[in-house]
Amino acid sequence: MPEKDRITLWTGLLLIVAAVITLYLLEPVFFMITEIVESSITSTNSGLLILAAGLYSLTKTIAALPLLLGSYFISSGLVKKFCVNHRYRRAISFGVNLAAAAAIYFLVFGLTRYHPDPFIPLIVVGFVLLMAKPQHKRLRLVHQATITTQLLLGCYWLDVSPFLDIFGLGKDEIAVSIKLTASYLQSASVMNFISFSFFIPLVLIAIITSVLINNYYKQVKHIEAAKQKEKELQRYRLQSVQARSLKEMHSLVHDLKTPLMTINGLCSLLEMKYQPDAKDREYFWRIDRSVENMNEMISEILYETTKRKIAVSDLVNYVRAQLIPEKVEQEINFSIEEDLPLIKVNRVRLARAIINLLENALEATKDMANGRIDINVYREEGGVWITISDNGIGIPRENLYKIWKTGFSTGNTSGLGLPFVRKVIEDHGGTIEVSSEVGVGTTFKIYLRGEDD
Amino acid sequence: MWGALVMRRFLVLLLIIIVLAFWYALPRNSREEPWTIPHLPRPVAEKRILITSAGQSTDGLIIAQMIRDLHLSYSYRRKAYGNDFSQWFASLILVLGYSHSNLQKVNLSFTEEIERVQSLVDAAHRNGRAVIVVHLGGKNRRGYRDDVLISRFAPQADYLIVVKEGNYDNIFGRIASQKGIPLTICKDIRSIKPPLNSAYR
Numbered sequence: 001m002p003e004k005d006r007i008t009l010w011t012g013l014l015l016i017v018a019a020v021i022t023l024y025l026l027e028p029v030f031f032m033i034t035e036i037v038e039s040s041i042t043s044t045n046s047g048l049l050i051l052a053a054g055l056y057s058l059t060k061t062i063a064a065l066p067l068l069l070g071s072y073f074i075s076s077g078l079v080k081k082f083c084v085n086h087r088y089r090r091a092i093s094f095g096v097n098l099a100a101a102a103a104i105y106f107l108v109f110g111l112t113r114y115h116p117d118p119f120i121p122l123i124v125v126g127f128v129l130l131m132a133k134p135q136h137k138r139l140r141l142v143h144q145a146t147i148t149t150q151l152l153l154g155c156y157w158l159d160v161s162p163f164l165d166i167f168g169l170g171k172d173e174i175a176v177s178i179k180l181t182a183s184y185l186q187s188a189s190v191m192n193f194i195s196f197s198f199f200i201p202l203v204l205i206a207i208i209t210s211v212l213i214n215n216y217y218k219q220v221k222h223i224e225a226a227k228q229k230e231k232e233l234q235r236y237r238l239q240s241v242q243a244r245s246l247k248e249m250h251s252l253v254h255d256l257k258t259p260l261m262t263i264n265g266l267c268s269l270l271e272m273k274y275q276p277d278a279k280d281r282e283y284f285w286r287i288d289r290s291v292e293n294m295n296e297m298i299s300e301i302l303y304e305t306t307k308r309k310i311a312v313s314d315l316v317n318y319v320r321a322q323l324i325p326e327k328v329e330q331e332i333n334f335s336i337e338e339d340l341p342l343i344k345v346n347r348v349r350l351a352r353a354i355i356n357l358l359e360n361a362l363e364a365t366k367d368m369a370n371g372r373i374d375i376n377v378y379r380e381e382g383g384v385w386i387t388i389s390d391n392g393i394g395i396p397r398e399n400l401y402k403i404w405k406t407g408f409s410t411g412n413t414s415g416l417g418l419p420f421v422r423k424v425i426e427d428h429g430g431t432i433e434v435s436s437e438v439g440v441g442t443t444f445k446i447y448l449r450g451e452d453d
Numbered sequence: 454m455w456g457a458l459v460m461r462r463f464l465v466l467l468l469i470i471i472v473l474a475f476w477y478a479l480p481r482n483s484r485e486e487p488w489t490i491p492h493l494p495r496p497v498a499e500k501r502i503l504i505t506s507a508g509q510s511t512d513g514l515i516i517a518q519m520i521r522d523l524h525l526s527y528s529y530r531r532k533a534y535g536n537d538f539s540q541w542f543a544s545l546i547l548v549l550g551y552s553h554s555n556l557q558k559v560n561l562s563f564t565e566e567i568e569r570v571q572s573l574v575d576a577a578h579r580n581g582r583a584v585i586v587v588h589l590g591g592k593n594r595r596g597y598r599d600d601v602l603i604s605r606f607a608p609q610a611d612y613l614i615v616v617k618e619g620n621y622d623n624i625f626g627r628i629a630s631q632k633g634i635p636l637t638i639c640k641d642i643r644s645i646k647p648p649l650n651s652a653y654r
Contacts, residue, residue: 030554034511041514165591166618167474173552176593177511183642184515207463 009077015070046187057156075100154202161195162188300348312340330371337378341450353424364392383450389443395436492651498544498583502527507570510550512589535572545577551598586610591618
């Protein structure tokens, strides 16, 4: 069962327990109301009777509120569990809510030997009609309690109306006493008037409150949707700017090839023209190698598929040279096994991917006193494993599968980094795994094929 | 739009309630029992009166107030037992009506309450005193425990005074005709005074 539904069920059960305790705690109040009714008989004071009726309505509401809410929470939890995505989900949920809430209500009142009121199911109907709307899924406990309180207060005023006695309403012994006393004191019509004067406005207020809350949530939903759209728009704008910059950078990098060719050509020309000695030849050779290296790097930047065989230590050294830790507090350890196979990679792109992971690790450990990042490289399964571990804040379990999605970010980043890392590793025929625990740290494991054979 | 939908549903619900209520309130066939009399032709009881509520409802206090208004000598006791029905009392008025919270207040169980009232009725009959049983309530004073009290004590009465709504199923009419007890059915609580007076004057 999802966490949210479990919380709903437990809240419901807690409310039922609270309701049973409330029923016993309210016993002295019921005694007090009876005493007020008796005082109104002995002093023939109908004012006291109205006071008793008001206290009765209030006390019954306090007693019934947690019970009704608890019953509703339990029933809606059960509906969610058993009727998920059913074609007639709304109709079923309405029926089950009604039946379960009424059953729990009667059961608890029956077990606590309190006289269940026959019209309570009608309150439940009203309650469920108003509340069991899909739009109301996000209604918080306080809003449900507000509307239910208004409904209950209004309905319990009907209990003390002598006019409704013929319909069997108000079977509670205190309500019957109040009605009989009202008849004895010739205040039946006053009591009728007062009970309807409370019932009608309170029920209308409950409906209006319900509509207002619903509209409020609709507005909140619209605002959230607009914000989400704006966020997505910004992301697309950013992506477009990045794409443009990348294109410009590609042109620029491509243009670097022309002067390199000139250097290469002129260098060969000078070598032929001046008949250099051994030392000068060494210099010419080194210039030539550097130009060639730069040329290869430019190719790697320009063409993703350009790969060459390199030693893993070359890759790591290249990463180390590129990485300048912003915070020096973190301890960064490199551990590279000897005798590793060569790997065929696009060094620039792969180094960029590893740097991305290291930057994430630095970010995760930035506010820690003993921040530590370990980079281990070892041979296994005929290939090379590169693990990057940190003892930082970690990633919550529910986010572990989301981190590979483009745009997902918990901070202020673009959410493009890890999808890029994964793509680079997969383009190299490798794999990447992540394991993390909140408060313990995160480990990324990269596997790359060896090129020894 | 949602508001209109809720309003429509609420109106439908209200309509259903109204229809059900009218169906429930439709007059049922009832016939007047031959034992029904407007009041007693001659007094059957004497003063001083012991009034107690069988079931501990507040109805006993209402009858006590009526007796006071009639200037009849009385004593209202919630927890009177057979021993208390001494030479000072010449009649007993039992007011039927069950109250769970009031029973708790006087610390009596329902069975103990029945035993208490029975001991009073026995004491009255032993001394040849009249027992008047009154039922004030409407339909809602006819719960399961109320009916236990009615079927237990109404047949032991010398005179039965009930309010019309409480006799909707003619339970008192049946008891009265079976036991030959004079019965007065009053239209409301205020109409109880004349038959009550007729039992003493």
